[in-house]
Amino acid sequence: MLIDxxxxxxxxxxxxVLVWLLKRFLYxxxxxxxxxxxxKIASELQHAAEVEKEAGKRLVQLEKKNEAFDNDRARMLRQAEEEAGERKHAMLEEARKEYDSLRMRLQETLQNEEKNLEEEVIGRIGSEVFAIAGRVLEDLAGVTLDERMVDVFCERLRHPDSEEMKEMQGAFSGKPLLPVVHTAFNLSPEQRERIGRTLHDVFSIDAEVTFESADDLVDGIELSMNGHSVSWSVRSYLASLEKMTRELLDGGEETSRSGER
Amino acid sequence: MDVRRWIVHLSGDDIIFWQYGFLKINQTILTTWGLMLLLAGGSALVTRKLSPGIHVSRWQSALEILVSMALKQIEEVGLGNPKKYLSYLATLFVFIATAVVCTIIPGYEPPTGSLSTTAALAISVFVAVPLFGIAETGLGEYLKSYLRPTFVMLPFNIISEFSRTLALAVRLFGNMMSGAMILAILLGIAPFFFPVLMSVLGLLTGMVQAYIFGMLATVYIAAATRTREE
Known part of the structure; x- marks a missing residue:
């Protein structure tokens, strides 16, 4: 039998059984x-694609950021340049102003000094001239300069024609008077009395006269009443002397300059 | 020389090691167990350390190639879901192929050289074809397939079912037995060089038969399950 x-x-x-075994252990x-x-490969490919996509997105973002950064930098540089220019301009302007003010102050100081020197010179010249004149007067006429000055002043008061006197009389007719006499030197009682008398004669007043000394007169007498004044002083002479001296000096300088040339 | 004596001698069914009434353990069964142990043990050993990663061992690559090829073959024949049929069809091929390859071992008798084994395999195909067909298309649809193209074809279809099962069994048995028998005859005539060549030829025909058996089973199943797809 072939088949058992x-x-x-x-x-x-x-x-x-073999089918089951192979299915279990092999297939x-x-x-x-x-x-x-x-x-796994599919997920990794997907992951790679996602990563690539993300990287692309990041790249675009980064490029945008870079561009913005470049723009900002250029704008900030431009702004800084503008600000620096403005600041430079302002600082230059400020320096120029300061220079101008310093120069003006310097000029002012120089002018003041010149003026002070001038005044001092005038004062000294005045007092020298006055001293010389006094001595000359005393030697030649036998009177002091002060006495002569009081005389001249009294003479001027008694001359109602002068402009000053007219103004003064017109101004305080009827008003209570407060006469003040300024002198550059000390008056003797006689001189005071004489001035008082003259005032009484001219203005018909009994008011007490106040005497005060004033250095700025150089040498001279001044009467002031209610804002008006009449004076005699060597100042006018001195001014003309100064003018003459300056003219002389200027002329001399010009001559010497032209001579130098 | 009595051919029947050769056949009886060459069939492992008659070499009985243990018998108790109807139950017995003969050479065919014992060899089959050995092959089962080899296949299952080898598979378990190889698939024990399978890696799902990118880097795989050579053994794993070889197994994966074999399984992929089997799937591809099944799909090419026309089965839509090859994984469903893989276990059965691939096991048919693997079992027969292993039985053939082991003929290089001296003293080995292939279990497929026994008509009982080939009949068992053919019967399994005979049962599996309608089972897969019914599972795929439903009982009614499957039974209707016997009436196609017309009801006149019903007896021929039924005859075809049986005849192809018989053909499967006899073809495999004939090829296996003839190989072994030719080898035995030639050993008696020219004991040296020639049997080696015949043995190589036997391996080749055996592998071809394994492939044919597997492919035919696949085609039958495909034919049974195609009804619905059409």
Missing amino acids: WFTVIAQLVNFL QPVLKAIDEREK
Whole structure:
């Protein structure tokens, strides 16, 4: 007998068992490994694509940021340049103003000094001239300069024709008078009395006369009443002397300059 | 020389190691167990350390190639979901192929050289074809396939079912047995160089038969399950 039916059944069972065994130990593990690998590769590819996409996005962002940064930098540089220019201009202007004010102060100081010197010179010339004149008068006429000055002043008061006197008389007719006499030197009681008498004669007043000394007169007498004044002083002479001297000096300088040329 | 004596001698069914009434353990069954142990043990050993990662071992690559090729073959024949049929069809091929390859071992008798084994395999195909067909298309639809193209074809279809099962069994048995028998005859005539060549030829025809058996089973199943797809 070629076919043994028990063997056929046994082989059938054996074959089915083998199918199960191979399915359990061969096909399933291998298929599972293949599937897992495919899934893994797919997920990695997807991940890579996502990463690439993200990188592309980041690149675009970065480029935008760079561009913005460059623009900002250029704008800030321009602004800084403008500000520096403005500041430079302002500082130059300030320095120029300061220079101008310093120069003006210097000029002013120089002018003041010149003026002070001038005044001092005038004062000294005045007092020298006055001293010389006094001595000359005393030697030639036997009177002091002060006495002569009081005389001249009294004479001037008694002359109502002068402009000053007219103004003064017109101004305080009827008003209470407060006569003040300023002198550059000390008056003797006689001289005071004489001046008082003259005032009484001229203005018909009994008011007490106040005598005060004033250095700025150089040498001279001044009467002031209610804002009006009448004076005699060597100042006018001195001014003309100064003028003459300056003219002389200027003329001399010009001559010397032209001579130098 | 009595051919029948050769056949009886060459069939492992008659070499009985243990018997108790109807139950017995003969050479065919024992060899099959050995092959089962080899296949299952080898598979378990190889698939024990399978890696799902990118880098895989050579053994794993070889196994994956084999499984992928089997899937591809099944799909090419026309089965839509090859993973469903892989276990059965691939096992058919693997079992027969292993039984053939092991003929290089001296003293080994292939279990496929026994008509009982090939009949068992053919019967399994005979049962599996309608089972897969019914599972895929439903019982009614499957039964209707016997009436196609017309009801006149019903007896021929039924005859075809049985005849192809018989053909499967006899083809495999004939090829296996003839290989072994030719080898045995030639050993008696020219004991040295020639049997080696014949043995190589036997390996080749055996592998071809394994492939044919597997492919035919696939085609039958495909034909049974195609009804719905059409």
